[in-house]
Amino acid sequence: MKKLINDPKDVVVEAVAGFGAAHPDLVTVSLDPVFIARADAPVAGKVGIVSGGGSGHEPLHGGFVGFGMLDAAVPGPVFTSPTPDPILAATKAVDGGAGVLHIVKNYTGDVLNFETAADLALAEGIEVRSVIVDDDVAVKDSLYTAGRRGVAGTVLVEKLAGARAEAGGGLDEVADLATKVNERTRTMGVALTPCVVPHAGEPSFTLADDEIEIGIGIHGEPGRERIPLEPADRIVDRLLAAILEDLPYAPGERTLVLVNGMGGTPQVELFIVFRRVAEALAERGIEVARSLVGNYTTSLEMQGVSITLLKLDDELIELWDAPVQTAALRWGR
Amino acid sequence: MKKLINDPKDVVVEAVAGFGAAHPDLVTVSLDPVFIARADAPVAGKVGIVSGGGSGHEPLHGGFVGFGMLDAAVPGPVFTSPTPDPILAATKAVDGGAGVLHIVKNYTGDVLNFETAADLALAEGIEVRSVIVDDDVAVKDSLYTAGRRGVAGTVLVEKLAGARAEAGGGLDEVADLATKVNERTRTMGVALTPCVVPHAGEPSFTLADDEIEIGIGIHGEPGRERIPLEPADRIVDRLLAAILEDLPYAPGERTLVLVNGMGGTPQVELFIVFRRVAEALAERGIEVARSLVGNYTTSLEMQGVSITLLKLDDELIELWDAPVQTAALRWGR
Amino acid sequence: MGLDGAWAVAWMRASAAVVAEHRVELITLDRDIGDGDHGENLDRGFSAILPKLDEQPLDVTPADILKLAATTLISTVGGASGPLYGTALLKASIAVAGQEDLDADAVVALLTAARDGIVLRGKAEVGDKTMVDAWTPAVDAASAAAAAGESPARVLAAAADAAWGGAAATEPLVARKGRASYLGERAIGHRDPGAQSTSYLLQAAAAAAGEGAA
């Protein structure tokens, strides 16, 4: 394992400190407990939005803190949900009196720790609503299981809920919008290589030189099935088929495409993937009304990609186009 | 070699097609010959700025095409300079009557091919000036050698020259500004892993499990020396020492820090590196007035980082803060 | 002779030791069907408990120690196991609140409350391939031992043995909760890391009471 780190135990704190130093205009960081908040937090009268989870998925979530998106991000240890304390601290730091929305990826650890933090916040008089993101179609959903994982679609939920909050939406309105976005979002990913968690020092799984992992999660957890390497276009078709089977589109419907790099994927590959996604959707008469291509929800140095489709309507397009000013997503100001 | 590609020969054309499809508001792409131009090119009366070079360094250069930066980018095959034809075509496409600046990284191939294209453009009545970027301190410079390489500092030259052109600067003014930026810019990089060029199918070099390559270039070419892996802070100190030895700073001078990921480096590592850069510069009394941390000049999936310092003055700060609207760099609009 | 505050302190010390000893094993189990951090998570949590144990008064009750451990785990472990083990010990603490010496029935109450806390938070049932698959047989075995008049130490030993069996029995299962549930059939053949750590923690409890080697 070769990494540009010092002590593996200091990875998160040092990275957050560096992030704060690089973006003093956008954020302030707390190192104990660890969280990242908007530089102008709390914004009086605005619903605060807090997200978080294990580190190693950067720019998720810290890269999305700022005007029009998150008010705070709470990074846990690498691939491990944060504990309630920093979540509570972040929640208090961004409460502008209009309540706080927690955006939580659907992992048992994240759900439980955010749940406890929400209870504690409530006990301190802060109104909290939580929205669970579970956009990953790789996992079979059922009432009796942990359900689907929250993966790259989280970025879309954060952007759109952030826009609604910035526009003055109340807590229920913002939470309902986040729920709506989650319901219309589907993601499916593939990995070409594993990643190495700093404190573990070993790859999360091993793949042969000609194998890929279909339905990969974002924590180096194994995926749904392992198949031989195929040309990019065929891999894209597989991922799209899984997505469209789960949430079909009628011809003429509009979609937002997110092609998300897992961290170690060269950018040319992301655009080769996007090219085929656009082509395949055009063949089906689906309109790509908006798109985003890049590393947004990563798994350290993993090579691979996920494709996310969000079924758009006029409201969502307007919120997507609204100004956003964060380290990783910025337009309109 | 596992890559999300189809035929290795189609990598560049497909990636450029995908890039064009993802950013129709910013760029138009030509696939034969291959180049990427601003959607509103040519901008009448504005100096056009064209850059280019081998592919595999994305977002350089295509990701920097747009308002306030490049008018066109000309991607060659992976790690191989483009031929004069597409450079000429791009030059003609963005000539708004005020002449065209070529920003060329200092590699024999790039220099020669841009030279020929400039001659041909001149023959067609387009005024062209060329600025060679050679910011890499890893290579010993001398009158009798190919000189230093152009690496991540190119991004800064492109941004600042772009701002000057957008503000109405004439061709000489823009070229002189680009030269000034280059003269004040120094870069030094390190690689933890090699990269694999698609048509080659093999790593560009091999490193043992505990070795790193100091002074790496951006084409998978070997660096200056190979040393055992060290903690991030010590590696940063090495890179900074080489930079500051080459272009010393007096206490109180201002700098722009670019911490550039080589493509496969997890983002946490980039911020761990930035943290130490900021700390070490503070120790020397050097003011970090602006910074940029991310993957801006990559070598496919290589893991590693480069550090660039640009000695700032009021003029450069103003140009840096000027609005820019490209796929990879965007603020102010 | 019942189990007092010193036992609870010894339990937590033995837990920290056993978790540190099996850190890599728990990481490996979790890497196979999860995300490879279970050993690291617990090691971080129990390491954080250790220094706090030194500051305890002599008349500390088991409930005090359990509460201290619970809040420390909750605020240092994270992940799924942090809130689950944290809640378990919090509920256990409440179940034996005010008692200075725990008899066999109190030990059963402690274990039952812990298991119920986990089920309350995690909603897993036996057979879902989680730590509940170790806790439930442990509780059942403890009840039986207490009913048979065994000492508190022997009750814990019975619980630890049953937990070990329960952990082993997770191997052929498909998971329905936690990260392993994402794997479907591919989780078959792997032991659940949380069930395994549960059996180590209960071994530590028995060892602290003088039964078996942790």
Added chain:
Amino acid sequence: MGLDGAWAVAWMRASAAVVAEHRVELITLDRDIGDGDHGENLDRGFSAILPKLDEQPLDVTPADILKLAATTLISTVGGASGPLYGTALLKASIAVAGQEDLDADAVVALLTAARDGIVLRGKAEVGDKTMVDAWTPAVDAASAAAAAGESPARVLAAAADAAWGGAAATEPLVARKGRASYLGERAIGHRDPGAQSTSYLLQAAAAAAGEGAA
């Protein structure tokens, strides 16, 4: 008997063949001290020349073919070697313009012009560890052979032999031009890929004239 347009066509065909044959070797040499694309670059360029050769009239001159090859290399190879070999063939074409049959002196003029074109563009001197280290001994050997009254084919064979020696002689050198110059002392012990490809191209020229096997 001099060398005509058919020879020039045969040279280019043989060049394409020899480059394809040694593509991997040239890539490997370039990977050692450059960026690993030299074989790919030349293969792309000479492959692009091939189809164009089929369309040539019977009375085509060597200069016509050299110019066609030059412009094709310039517009397809890229990198350093594209403009260098392109300029070389362009200058060579100008040097033998209008001649239908090249005698030994014309061959020397062709090679000299090619070498001078490379030096004009690349500014390398002998000893800088570039293709010039193959071209210059080739030009010298060709001059000597022509002065000794050898046939054009034998002149080319002499050039090819000298180029091979020149390429081999690059191995102990530190590079002062091209990518290998970034390596300093670490380039020592490696043969320059461009010097090596030069010797293959001159072998192809000799073979097309009936001397030696390309």
